[in-house]
Amino acid sequence: xxxxxxxxxxxxxxxxxxxxxxxxxxxxxxxxxxxxxxxxxxxxxxxxxxxxxxxxxxxxxxxxxxxxxxxxxxxxxxxxxxxxxxxxxxxxxxxxxxxxxxxxxxxxxxxxxxxxxxxxxxxxxxxxxxxxxxxxxxxxxxxxxxxxxxxxx
Amino acid sequence: xxxxxxxxxxxxxxxxxxxxxxxxxxxxxxxxxxxxxxxxxxxxxxxxxxxxxxxxxxxxxxxxxxxxxxxxxxxxxxxxxxxxxxxxxxxxxxxxxxxxxxxxxxxxxxxxxxxxxxxxxxxxxxxxxxxxxxxxxxxxxxxxxxxxxxxxx
DNA sequence: CGAATATCAGTGACACTGAAATTA
DNA sequence: CTAATTTCAGTGGCACTGATATTC
Numbered sequence: 001x002x003x004x005x006x007x008x009x010x011x012x013x014x015x016x017x018x019x020x021x022x023x024x025x026x027x028x029x030x031x032x033x034x035x036x037x038x039x040x041x042x043x044x045x046x047x048x049x050x051x052x053x054x055x056x057x058x059x060x061x062x063x064x065x066x067x068x069x070x071x072x073x074x075x076x077x078x079x080x081x082x083x084x085x086x087x088x089x090x091x092x093x094x095x096x097x098x099x100x101x102x103x104x105x106x107x108x109x110x111x112x113x114x115x116x117x118x119x120x121x122x123x124x125x126x127x128x129x130x131x132x133x134x135x136x137x138x139x140x141x142x143x144x145x146x147x148x149x150x151x152x153x
Numbered sequence: 154x155x156x157x158x159x160x161x162x163x164x165x166x167x168x169x170x171x172x173x174x175x176x177x178x179x180x181x182x183x184x185x186x187x188x189x190x191x192x193x194x195x196x197x198x199x200x201x202x203x204x205x206x207x208x209x210x211x212x213x214x215x216x217x218x219x220x221x222x223x224x225x226x227x228x229x230x231x232x233x234x235x236x237x238x239x240x241x242x243x244x245x246x247x248x249x250x251x252x253x254x255x256x257x258x259x260x261x262x263x264x265x266x267x268x269x270x271x272x273x274x275x276x277x278x279x280x281x282x283x284x285x286x287x288x289x290x291x292x293x294x295x296x297x298x299x300x301x302x303x304x305x306x
Numbered sequence: 307c308g309a310a311t312a313t314c315a316g317t318g319a320c321a322c323t324g325a326a327a328t329t330a
Numbered sequence: 331c332t333a334a335t336t337t338c339a340g341t342g343g344c345a346c347t348g349a350t351a352t353t354c
Contacts, residue, residue, distance in 0.1 A: 007265065009284055010272050011199065014177055016291035018196060019218050021174035022345080023295070024167055029319090038319060043171060046164065058335060065172050070321050072337060094329045094335045112160065119163050125293050131162060134290045138169035140278050142176070175321080182343090191343060210312060223345050225313060247311045247353045310354075318346075323339105330334075 027118035035110060036081065040064075042111055044074050045083065045100070049108050054087060054099030083107060180271035188263060189234065193217075195264055197227050198236065198253070202261050207240060207252030236260060 029039045037045070047063045048055070061071035075098050078084035083104035089095040100108070123131060182192045190198070200216045201208070214224035228251050231237035236257035242248040253261070276284060 005269075005272055005276075006281065006284070007269060007272060009288060010276050011265075011268065013276070013284065013288050013291065014181065015196060015199065016288065016295055017170075017174050017177055018192075019295045020291055021170050022218060023297075024170055026345090028167065039171075040320065043168060046168065056335080057337095065175060066321060067323085068336065069323085069338090073320085092330075092335085096336070112164075115164065116158075116160060119158055119160060121297065123158070123163050123166070123294070125297050126290065128159065130290055130293070131159070131166065133286065135162060135166050135169065137279065137283055137287045137290075138166065138173055140283070141276070142169055142172050144176075144274065144278050179321090193344065211310085219345060220347085221312065222314090222347085226344085245311085245354075249312065308354105311352080312350105313352100314348105314350080316347090319344095321343090322341075326336105326338075328335085328337100330332100 024122055027122050028115065031114040031118045032111065035107060035114060037107070037111065040074065041078060041081075041083075044078060045104060045108055045111065048084060048098065048100045048104070051099075054097035056089065056095045056097060058095070060098060078104070177275055180275050181268065184267040184271045185264065188260060188267060190260070190264065193227065194231060194234075194236075197231060198257060198261050198264065201237060201251065201253045201257070204252075207250035209242065209248045209250060211248070213251060231257070 025039050028042065032039065032042050044060065044064060047060060057071050057075060058068050060075070061068045064071065064074075066074075075084060075086065078098075079086060083101060084098055085101050087097045087099070089097050126134065178192045181195065185192065185195050197213065197217060200213060203216075210224050210228060211221050213228070214221045217224065217227075219227075228237060228239065231251075232239060236254060237251055238254050240250045240252070242250050279287065
C-alpha cells in the first residue's frame with residue numbers, strides 16, 4: 001500500500017468516470033430504446049448470452065455487480081418482455097435458473113446492430129491501441145474485491 | 154472514421170465502465186454519507202470549488218454534463234444544506250450565479266479527507282503510471298462533442 | 307421576434323435496505 | 331441450527347422531458 005497516493009488525481013479520475021459513464025449510458029440507451037430495452041437490460045441480456053446454459057439469479061447478480069434482490073427485479077422485467085425465462089433448478093430447489101428465450105437471442109442480435117451508430121460517437125476518438133489499453137486498465141480496476149460492499153447508491 | 158471498429162471490444166468496455174462506475178459511486182458514497190453528502194453532490198461541490206467566483210447554473214450544468222433543469226435541482230439541494238448560495242447576476246438579469254458558502258468550503262476540505270479510505274480500495278490496484286494513463290484516455294473520450302444529446306437516461 | 311436562462315412539475319431507470327420464506 | 335437462495339415491499343438518488351416566465 002503505497003503511502004503516496006495522488007488523491008487529487010483520483011478525484012479527477014472519479015469525475016471523469018462519472019462523465020464517461022453517463023455519456024455511454026445515454027448514447028447506448030438512445031440506440032436501445034427503439035428495441036424496447038434499457039441500458040441495464042441490455043447489459044443483463046449480454047451476460048445471459050455469455051453462458052449457453054441458464055444460470056442462477058445469484059450468478060447473474062454477481063456478474064452485473066448488483067445485489068441479488070435487484071437481479072430478481074431485472075429478471076422479472078426481462079421475463080415479462082419475453083426475453084428470458086425462469087426454470088427450476090433440479091439439483092437445488094432453493095435456486096432458480098434464468099436463461100434467454102429465442103426472442104431474447106433474436107433481440108440480442110439486433111442489439112449489436114443498433115449499437116454501431118453510437119459506438120463511433122462514444123469511442124471514436126480512441127484508436128485501437130488506446131481502446132485496448134483502456135480495456136486492460138478497467139479490467140485491473142474491476143478485479144478488485146467486493147472491497148466496498150454493495151449498498152450506498 | 155475507421156471502418157474496422159471492434160464492436161465486441163467496445164461492448165466489453167461499456168460493461169466495464171458500468172461496473173467501475175457503480176463501484177466508485179458506492180465506495181465514494183459510503184465515505185460521503187457521514188458528511189450528509191451524496192456522490193453527485195460531492196461532484197457539484199468540487200466543480201464549484203474550481204472557480205473562485207460564482208458561476209451560472211448553465212455553466213454548472215455543462216461541467217457536470219447534465220441538463221440545466223437538473224442543475225437547478227442540485228443547487229436547490231445544496232442551498233438548502235447551506236453549502237451553496239444563489240446571487241443575482243448584475244450584468245444579466247436572466248441568469249443566477251451560484252457559489253460555495255463558507256460552510257461549503259469547509260465541508261469540501263473534510264470531503265478530501267474522507268475519500269482517502271475508499272481511494273485505496275478503488276484505485277489501489279493501479280500504479281501511478283497506470284492511473285495517469287487512465288486519466289488521459291478518459292480525457293480523450295470525454296472531449297467528444299455533445300454527440301449524443303443528453304436525454305436518454 | 308427569436309434565442310437564451312432558469313424554473314415548475316412530473317417521470318423513468320435502477321440500485322439499495324430490511325424482512326420473510328424455502329431448502330441445503 | 332446455521333447458511334444460502336430468492337422473493338416481497340419500500341426507498342433513495344438522480345437524470346430526463348415538456349412547458350412557462352423573464353430577459354437579452
